[in-house]
Amino acid sequence: MAEIIQKDGTWTFDGDAVRIVPGRDKGVGLLRQHLGEVVVPLRAIGGISYEPGRKAGRLRLRLRDGADPLVQVTGGRLPESSDPYRLSVESDRSGVAEYFVDAVRNALLLDQVDPGPCDAYLMPGPPVPLSFGAGDATASFDGDRVVLDWNWTTEEAKRSGGPCEFRVADVRAVDWSPSKGLDNGWLRFTLEGAAKAPAPKYDRCTVELFGFKKDPLMALVAAAVAVRMPHPAAPEPEPERPLPLPLADAAPALAGEPADHDTLLRRLREVGELHQSGILTADEFSAAKAAILGRF
Structure with a gap:
């Protein structure tokens, strides 16, 4: 220790x-x-x-x-x-x-810990609920819904519609940036289907930050939301592979094929391979073979 x-x-x-x-x-x-x-x-x-x-x-x-x-x-x-x-x-x-x-x-x-990047979060993120006031709003998050409640510093065009509220499921991206020099920072939420975001002072899904000591608290809100969203490096889900045709459907598929010796052998070989690979049981293999032979 x-x-x-x-x-x-x-x-x-x-x-x-x-x-x-x-x-x-x-x-x-x-x-x-x-x-x-x-x-x-x-x-x-x-x-x-x-x-x-x-x-x-x-x-x-x-x-x-x-x-x-x-x-x-x-x-x-x-x-x-x-x-x-x-x-x-x-x-x-x-x-x-x-x-x-x-x-x-x-x-x-x-422990041979891999120092490389992760495709899933290993930290739980800040506990919820959270509510912090900084910049032109108070941002609250209960684990499901985000509420941005504007204050007297907010632009009239931005606060005229009242508080902005949305669910985590509607968020496509979340970003926090500190103030730098004369440029203000922000806590920005990008919602699904949203067009290009306006400047932070006019964006109803963005808290504009003015460079005061409470600004970093908004990063906790951002992190609490981010951990409940899909990880940006998560692998794409593999497409589902089509299941083999049920035996009842496999035999009718032969109806349009010419009834020749080569076709018969090919179909028997296919069901034989399914049986050998464990996809078909012995009874299913026998039924499939009988169905094929009955077509020729």
Whole structure:
């Protein structure tokens, strides 16, 4: 077992999972505070590293691509204070951090964990219900329905229709982006059949974010919705293979065939192969053979 305790939080590794508990330091962002304890199974981990610094180092846990809906919707754009997979480490605890890294890496090697991308989420996402106010709306999600309730900062054309409400089943994509410089961020939902989305300030399915400290909370809403949608890397379902014709239908199919010796042998060979492969039982094979011979 390995453990490192810092003002920023506590990380514990028991050989099967990394347990992350946020600290109470003022530098811990609101997202981490609301998300609370996170348990990352070993099979969801793609790597871990420690980066020493003059005053403080950083412990970083890298999850496999597609393992966590929060990482999926934020795309590495969370500010450091909001990233649950980073831990600020005081310089005098660098030895403990390096020991922690070695413990996780050794477990990854022993368990032969594939560091490649996932085609299904391995993390459960934020618990619901959720309701956060940031930017021009309050976004609420109960596990099935999303409600965007506009506030006084919302453009009149956007809020004139009242709150916007839709179900997860109607969502084709969800995206969160932080503010950058003079450009505002957003929490955007793209619904099935929707045309090209207008600018966030006019889009009724988008919360416009203004760069305040509550903005990352909207990423929790995005992640909670995303984990209930089909995984973006999920394989396409295989088309159903047609079942063999029932015996009663197989014999009539011969009606249009010429009654010659070659056709007789071919049909007998086909039902024989079905019998040998286990598709036809002995009784079914006998019945099919009799039906074929009766046609010639």
